[in-house]
Amino acid sequence: MKQRLLALVYKTTYPLARVYWFFRRPTTQGVRCVIFYNKQVLLVTHTYGSYMRTAVGGGIEKNETPREAVIRETSEEVGLTLSNITPVTTIKHTAEYKNDTIHVFVATAATDALLIDRSEIKEAGWFDVHKLPDDISPLGAIFINQAIIQKAKKM
Numbered sequence: 340m341k342q343r344l345l346a347l348v349y350k351t352t353y354p355l356a357r358v359y360w361f362f363r364r365p366t367t368q369g370v371r372c373v374i375f376y377n378k379q380v381l382l383v384t385h386t387y388g389s390y391m392r393t394a395v396g397g398g399i400e401k402n403e404t405p406r407e408a409v410i411r412e413t414s415e416e417v418g419l420t421l422s423n424i425t426p427v428t429t430i431k432h433t434a435e436y437k438n439d440t441i442h443v444f445v446a447t448a449a450t451d452a453l454l455i456d457r458s459e460i461k462e463a464g465w466f467d468v469h470k471l472p473d474d475i476s477p478l479g480a481i482f483i484n485q486a487i488i489q490k491a492k493k494m
Contacts, residue, residue: 366437366438368442369397369408370398370399370405370409370441370442371395371396371441371444371479372396372413372446374395374413375446375486375490376448376450378467378468379465379468380483381448381465382471382472383395383460383461383463384460384462385460385461386457386458386459391474391479392472392474392475392479393482394483394486395417396408396409397412397416399442405426405444406426406444408442410424416459416460416463417454417455417463418452419448419449420448421446421447422447422448423445424446425444426443426444427482427485427486427489430443441478443485445486445489
């Protein structure tokens with residue numbers, strides 16, 4: 340019940356945040372992590388904002404490094420422990436009226452078992468890297484493509 344209430348709060352306050360961002364144009368930093376398990380990639384749909392699939396991630400908290408944020412966000416949103424956490428790229432993004440710097444990582448999960456935080460994550464699932472769904476956000480597609488390129492370089 341608590342997670343449903345939080346999901347409703349996220350869903351209703353997100354449009355208000357966008358109005359704030361439109362007028363204030365804040366500078367923000369966030370992370371995304373493309374997580375692999377075997378030959379599958381984890382994609383999530385949030386309870387707020389776009390309902391397109393993307394990589395796990397969120398904002399960087401005060402005094403937190405991007406790597407620490409990836410570990411925290413992944414643990415909070417889908418309950419996974421990561422290994423081989425590697426930076427992939429940094430993307431500047433302004434589509435939501437804020438000056439957002441997104442640090443993208445690639446990592447490996449120890450298991451495919453998910454513990455989903457239903458207040459933030461509407462849906463999460465593993466997809467074959469060669470058969471990804473069509474409903475991935477344009478930005479999410481960039482994250483995934485960059486991570487696949489990075490992963491191929493390591494092989």
